[in-house]
Amino acid sequence: MQATKLKILFHFFRTPYVTNTKNKISGLIPKACDNSTNLDTVTVDLFTNDLLQQQRTKFQQNNRLFGDNDIKCYSSETESSKTKEYAEMSSEQINNVILDLLARNKDKQISELINTCSGYRKLVSESTLKKLFRTYSITGKTDKVILLQKYCSIVDPNLYKRNGEFMHYLAKAHCYKGNSEKGLSILSHCYKKYVGLRGFYRIIFRELIQDSVLNRSEATLVIFKKYVLEFSNKLEDNYPLICFWYICWSSTWFSDQMLANELLENSEKLQNIVKDKATTFSINILREYNDDAVLRLLQSLLKYKMMSEYVKVLQVLFGYKLRNRDLRGCREIILNCEALGLSLPANQQGQYIRLLIDNKLTDEKPTPMKIVSKDFKLKF
Structure with a gap:
């Protein structure tokens, strides 16, 4: 084994660095080692062991520097210093930091700051809280909404109760996340519990209805139909029902129109x-130039034999056609009235006659004057 080491490292030991190291080590060798072979062997062993010891020491130092315990200690120190920094902030500084983090979509840092404020009873302004609630509810982040609810219940319980535990934001978050069943069940519970906030909940319901119809989710529309009928039949509140019907009735999609029917x-x-x-x-609806919806309404009124309302709506539609100088539309309404035995007011009939006359006058093309040629002779 020793002979093998000598053979492998023979050329390496002839370098100046190794020679100097060998001389230093030789001074440490006892004088009893007179044999040159033994001297070289001992020198190689000592040199090799010295290198291994240096590498081992360096590895241990690196391992100690990047060890798990040291990393945990460093991260905990960083977190504790950040928590201490948050705890020493004023309310105005906290609001500014939250708004800045919100603008940069730093949700994790906002959660840490809210938890710190909750632990140290730091007050966040109502406007900042509601901005956070609105942002997280529209983006469907239910966990963030729950965190804010927990903070408000601890730090400002009066605000928490005054706003109905902010449950309407949780309902919106579930609906925007895609879980309309849970969101509407929460909103229904809030409607029953907080009577004074029902007007506000009606507005929330209308916003959710508009979003559901615009997003074209058939399953969601079925869920909304269930809840608007429940509000109407059990809670005696027809506002969600009429909002839902109106949006479906005025829609250009056939499926929405059928749902309205x-x-x-x-x-x-x-x-x-x-x-x-x-x-x-x-x-x-005519202000939006949606006369097709009015025609569908006329059909429904005729179906349920609401003739007096039918005539009123027909007059509104006829006036709209007159203002837009739509002769064809006016003519169809006149024929419809004759078929049903109805009559339009005299002033509208007079306007229609004047429109016909004006249209005929504009349609008549002036005849060009005939040029009379005079007899003349060419003079050469």
Whole structure:
């Protein structure tokens, strides 16, 4: 073994660095070692052991520097220093930091700051909290909404109770996340529990209905249909029902229009509301130039034999056609009135006659004057 080491390292030991090291080590060798072979052997062993010891020491130092315990200690020290920094901030500074983090989508840091504020009873302003609630509810981050609810219940319980535990934000978060069933069940529970906030909950319901119809989710529409009928039948609140019907009725999608017809057919309360508000609905929808929706409403009124309302809506539509100088549309309404034995007001009939006359005058093309040629002779 020793002979093998000598043979492998023979050329290496002739370098100046090794020679100097060998001389230093030789001074440490006892004089009893007179044999040159023994001297070289001892020198090699000592040199090799010295290198191994240096490498082992360096490895241990590196391992100690990047060890798990040291990393944990460093991270815990960093977190504790950050927590201490948050705890020493004023309320205004905390609000500014939260808004800055929110603008940069730093949700993790916001959660850490909210937890620190909760632990140290640091007050975050109501406007900042509501901005956080709105942002996280629209993005469907239910865990963040729950964290904010927990903070408010600990630090500012009066604000927490005054706003209905901020449960409407949790309902919105579930709906925007795609779980409309859970979101609407939460909203229904809030509606029953907090009577004073029902007006606010109606607005939330309307926003959710608009979003569901615009996103074209058939499954979601079925869930909303269930809850609007429940609100109408059990809670005696028809506002969500009429909002849902109106959005489906005015939609350009055939499936939405069919759903509006189903609601009207299944709810007598809705029929009475549509009967009372038919003229108002027609005027509002014509401002959006949606005369097709008015035609569908006329069909529904005729189906349920609401003839007086039918005539009123027909007059509104006829006036709209006159203002837009739509002769074809006016003519169709006149023929429809003749078929049903109805008559339009005299002033509208007069406007229609004037429109016909004006249209004929504009259609008549002026005849060009005939040029009379005079007799003349060419002179050469």
